[in-house]
Amino acid sequence: MNEKDHKPATIAAQAAGAVEAQSGGVVPGISLATTYLRDADYGLMRPDNVYGRDQNDTVRQCEEVLRALEGAAASLLFPSGMAAIAAVFRALPSGARVVMQNGIYWGTLKWVRDYCVRRAIILDEIDAADPGALAEACRSSADMVWIETPSNPWLKTVDIAAAAGMAHKAGAVLVVDGTAATPVLTRALDLGADIVMHSATKALNGHSDVLAGVLSCREPGQAMWQEIATDRHDAGAIIGPFEAWLLMRGMRTLPLRMERMCENAMAVATYLEGRADIEAVYYPGLTGHAGHAIAARQMRGGYGYLLSALVKGDKTRALDVVGRLQLFHRATSLGGVESLVEHRHTIEPHTGIPETLIRLSVGVEDAGDLIADLTQALDG
Numbered sequence: 478m479n480e481k482d483h484k485p486a487t488i489a490a491q492a493a494g495a496v497e498a499q500s501g502g503v504v505p506g507i508s509l510a511t512t513y514l515r516d517a518d519y520g521l522m523r524p525d526n527v528y529g530r531d532q533n534d535t536v537r538q539c540e541e542v543l544r545a546l547e548g549a550a551a552s553l554l555f556p557s558g559m560a561a562i563a564a565v566f567r568a569l570p571s572g573a574r575v576v577m578q579n580g581i582y583w584g585t586l587k588w589v590r591d592y593c594v595r596r597a598i599i600l601d602e603i604d605a606a607d608p609g610a611l612a613e614a615c616r617s618s619a620d621m622v623w624i625e626t627p628s629n630p631w632l633k634t635v636d637i638a639a640a641a642g643m644a645h646k647a648g649a650v651l652v653v654d655g656t657a658a659t660p661v662l663t664r665a666l667d668l669g670a671d672i673v674m675h676s677a678t679k680a681l682n683g684h685s686d687v688l689a690g691v692l693s694c695r696e697p698g699q700a701m702w703q704e705i706a707t708d709r710h711d712a713g714a715i716i717g718p719f720e721a722w723l724l725m726r727g728m729r730t731l732p733l734r735m736e737r738m739c740e741n742a743m744a745v746a747t748y749l750e751g752r753a754d755i756e757a758v759y760y761p762g763l764t765g766h767a768g769h770a771i772a773a774r775q776m777r778g779g780y781g782y783l784l785s786a787l788v789k790g791d792k793t794r795a796l797d798v799v800g801r802l803q804l805f806h807r808a809t810s811l812g813g814v815e816s817l818v819e820h821r822h823t824i825e826p827h828t829g830i831p832e833t834l835i836r837l838s839v840g841v842e843d844a845g846d847l848i849a850d851l852t853q854a855l856d857g
């Protein structure tokens with residue numbers, strides 16, 4: 478059977494075939510060397526291993542799992558999701574024009590706005606979930622279109638295939654932040670994206686114990702990808718081998734975790750939607766969600782683990798509900814096996830996030846236990 482025929486569960490569980498060749502261990506070791514041997518004729522023992530800054534077998538093994546899951550031509554790991562995002566923007570020429578989805582992960586917007594000012598890059602922020610707005614922005618030529626789907630924390634869904642068509646007409650590459658979907662639910666490159674980015678800190682690793690980011694591409698010969706790869710090598714924004722190894726271990730159960738997390742998130746979203754004291758629930762799996770039809774087309778096997786809800790009442794009520802939760806940990810981040818709750822307004826008070834918005838990252842716990850926890854917190 479060809480590797481191409483293997484399903485995500487097989488690729489992930491067997492770490493895309495990574496084993497410890499020397500000892501015969503079914504789990505690969507961690508390659509910690511920072512420099513590599515040359516023989517008596519000064520030839521490299523392994524031509525692809527000169528120096529550890531950008532050349533490490535453990536990192537490569539982990540990248541191979543990500544590449545295979547994504548159906549990509551190549552994948553590159555970075556020490557965090559933000560480092561991966563920065564690597565893409567650093568590949569743009571000064572004076573470039575970028576069309577960017579608004580209302581996305583705040584860390585991205587904050588850094589990108591600042592970077593674009595410093596590098597004289599024209600930044601057009603638009604609601605990319607509105608196809609009219611995206612088409613309008615793509616009427617003038619652009620270098621890059623950046624979308625995040627489903628978006629964090631609004632769970633807006635962007636039609637990746639349609640966005641790719643519009644971006645390419647404008648002469649731009651389409652980059653998709655697919656953190657909330659993971660390659661298990663959506664393979665953005667198959668839908669026409671040029672580069673897909675994930676914060677592997679989230680569901681890819683899934684255990685809230687590794688910071689990592691990844692970029693994958695469809696066309697490694699593309700000028701932008703070459704710039705990114707060269708910059709990682711020369712400027713040294715690399716992940717450590719231990720983190721890469723942990724991420725590879727975390728991903729062994731990724732498809733399994735996603736299955737349970739999607740199921741749980743759907744149950745939690747449906748429960749919240751049925752409560753009279755909840756004003757709105759944002760989850761692409763709900764038929765009433767604005768992006769449900771697109772999500773049903775481009776997500777397979779579930780609608781993700783992230784959802785937001787507006788509680789009826791005011792900020793005090795929202796914080797009281799959050800404060801009474803016992804199973805959901807009050808913490809930022811998402812995608813771990815443990816469920817998390819966040820009051821985004823407290824974290825970013827001046828960005829238009831409503832005071833009554835609660836964001837949930839649903840883990841792999843028992844759905845009944847999670848719903849019971851929400852019930853006691855809301856009834857409290």
Ligand SMILES: *Cc1c(COP(=O)(O)O)cnc(C)c1O
Binds near residue numbers: 677690
């Ligand atoms: C967390 C996150 C990032 C940033 O990733 P880090 O690993 O925290 O640097 C980017 N995009 C989205 C959607 C995220 O949730």
